Amino acid sequence: MFEKVLLSEKVANNIKKMIIDHELKPGDKLPNEIDLAEKLNVSRSTIREAIKILISMNILEIRRGKGTFVCEKPGIAADPLGVTFMNKKDLLLYLFETRLIIEPEMAALAAERASQKNLDRLQTVFHKMKEEILQGKDHTETDISFHNIIAKSTQNPIIQRIVPIINDSIKEGYQETKDIPESGEKVIIYHEKVLEAILQKSPQQAKHYMREHILNGMEQISRK
């Protein structure tokens, strides 16, 4: 039994290596069990064990009725900070304190480096969010998208990964209180100011309005 665990882990590492070496790319379908078993010279049950390991590491995913695929962002865990296991007291304020450090600087970098594709995407998402707010719909997802696109616009792969982790942690830790209390009007204004600054390639303005936006959020939380 112990031997078998070790072998399946070894096979899991082999498959991981195929991804690192770009033999398999994000989004690719995994070859079928029989071919893999033959290629790696192990039994099909070992392949299945290895696949299970890689699924729980968020490297592979099963798409029902379609097969096993390499994840789009392999190796990114669902709750990498482990907020599920954290003391919830003041957690939301700590999440916002961290955002206050990173996101104004992130917005400044985005103003310098955003591609035309980033800018188009940011405008689209802003207008979608505005619509949702004006129609009284839940705008949580588009709001998070807006911030994640700005993270993407920095072209820095570490910021691109960390910022969504923090913003998703807010969802993860606060599934019960979905709405961070902030008036819809203010949300629109702050996001519009940040958007304009990035469009105008003005790092200082982008930084300023992102800071104001997050400080305003923190104020709302403290008041709650």
Added chain:
Amino acid sequence: MFEKVLLSEKVANNIKKMIIDHELKPGDKLPNEIDLAEKLNVSRSTIREAIKILISMNILEIRRGKGTFVCEKPGIAADPLGVTFMNKKDLLLYLFETRLIIEPEMAALAAERASQKNLDRLQTVFHKMKEEILQGKDHTETDISFHNIIAKSTQNPIIQRIVPIINDSIKEGYQETKDIPESGEKVIIYHEKVLEAILQKSPQQAKHYMREHILNGMEQISRK
């Protein structure tokens, strides 16, 4: 087979919930298989499957000859940013750019909030690192510890998790080039300045010297 996977995942969630509810705490030994199987009303093989899932999620760990334990920081993945799978080009500079955003602010918060225990620990690690440098030994681990203790001193659990993730990513992504080129003398001076500022509870000074330290590191990398 499909049913069994689902059942073991359900059991894994049950065990996870026991940790969230503090029925099991970080560092605790897991009850034995037989008791768990009885308590959760499933077979021992399902318990074993569930344990495997939780091990690969870094929630449980096996200590050889001792049994299965709840991890000290349950749910923290080994490489949560997935740097293993990233394009290595410019990655080190992007990691340092991210540190440049977070760590000066982190040092300022640490200067405001460090406990006496944090300060003692920081001094101890600084002196250990200084010794290692003067003796020509590898100081990578103590250097990372120094930064991680400052992260801890912010008392912000999100910063406490993110900063080690970034710093460990440097190790993860650059196992081949262990030494970030920086003269030992400069390393000592910058760390000493940061340490003094935190001891004197001077946020502005702590921020300033941390910034200088990281900028100096970036310069060394670019020059390489």
